[in-house]
Amino acid sequence: MLNQPTCYLSPKATARLKTHREYGVYAIAPIQKEEMLAMWGGEVVTQETFETLPERLRRLSIQIEENLFLVALNEGPSDYVNHSCEPNGGLSGQIELVALRDIAAGEEITFDYAMSDGSDYDEFKCECGAPACRGTVRGTDWRDPALWEKYAGHFSPYLQRRIEKIKRGETV
Numbered sequence: 001m002l003n004q005p006t007c008y009l010s011p012k013a014t015a016r017l018k019t020h021r022e023y024g025v026y027a028i029a030p031i032q033k034e035e036m037l038a039m040w041g042g043e044v045v046t047q048e049t050f051e052t053l054p055e056r057l058r059r060l061s062i063q064i065e066e067n068l069f070l071v072a073l074n075e076g077p078s079d080y081v082n083h084s085c086e087p088n089g090g091l092s093g094q095i096e097l098v099a100l101r102d103i104a105a106g107e108e109i110t111f112d113y114a115m116s117d118g119s120d121y122d123e124f125k126c127e128c129g130a131p132a133c134r135g136t137v138r139g140t141d142w143r144d145p146a147l148w149e150k151y152a153g154h155f156s157p158y159l160q161r162r163i164e165k166i167k168r169g170e171t172v
């Protein structure tokens with residue numbers, strides 16, 4: 001095994017402490033729209049297994065399918081990307097983060113967890129500070145049709161399938 005984090009972060013970004021205990025990821029060079037920001041990796045586990053894991057591991061994980069989660073067993077800087085209700089990053093597939101717009105050096109890199117979260121494992125009071133902050137981040141945020149428009153093409157594929165079903169009038 002390679003002794004390295006199970007994730008990859010663009011060399012144009014770094015993780016550092018944001019508060020006394022919370023990390024964030026920050027651009028350290030200008031990043032262009034659509035550039036790759038991060039690629040997450042780890043161990044794929046079922047929801048049943050996921051629910052037995054310690055809280056610290058769960059909050060650094062990402063849901064990648066209806067019943068599957070990617071758990072960062074060897075955590076690294078890209079596991080510390082925070083949520084924002086006005087993000088500059090978005091998903092491309094299940095595990096890649098790309099820039100939604102040009103990002104200046106010094107800006108925090110964020111994405112909206114509504115793009116990935118389809119269950120309630122990581123709900124919290126949001127402190128993103130955006131003027132239109134939702135206040136609370138929930139596993140049901142992906143249901144908001146306004147976000148379907150705002151993040152078109154940037155939802156995790158399993159959530160996009162759910163969205164398409166709702167649009168067809170099916171119950172999800």
Ligand SMILES: C[S@@+](CC[C@H](N)C(=O)[O-])C[C@H]1O[C@@H](n2cnc3c(N)ncnc32)[C@H](O)[C@@H]1O
Nearest residue numbers: 022023059060079080081082083125126127128
């Ligand atoms: C993947 S971690 C992000 C890295 C985290 N800041 C750390 O240092 O471990 C996700 C957790 O970070 C916190 N977090 C992320 N975005 C946040 C936000 N906008 N407001 C408040 N807490 C946030 C929540 O506790 C969430 O469960």
Ligand SMILES: [Zn+2]
Nearest residue numbers: 085126128133
């Ligand atoms: Zn917010």
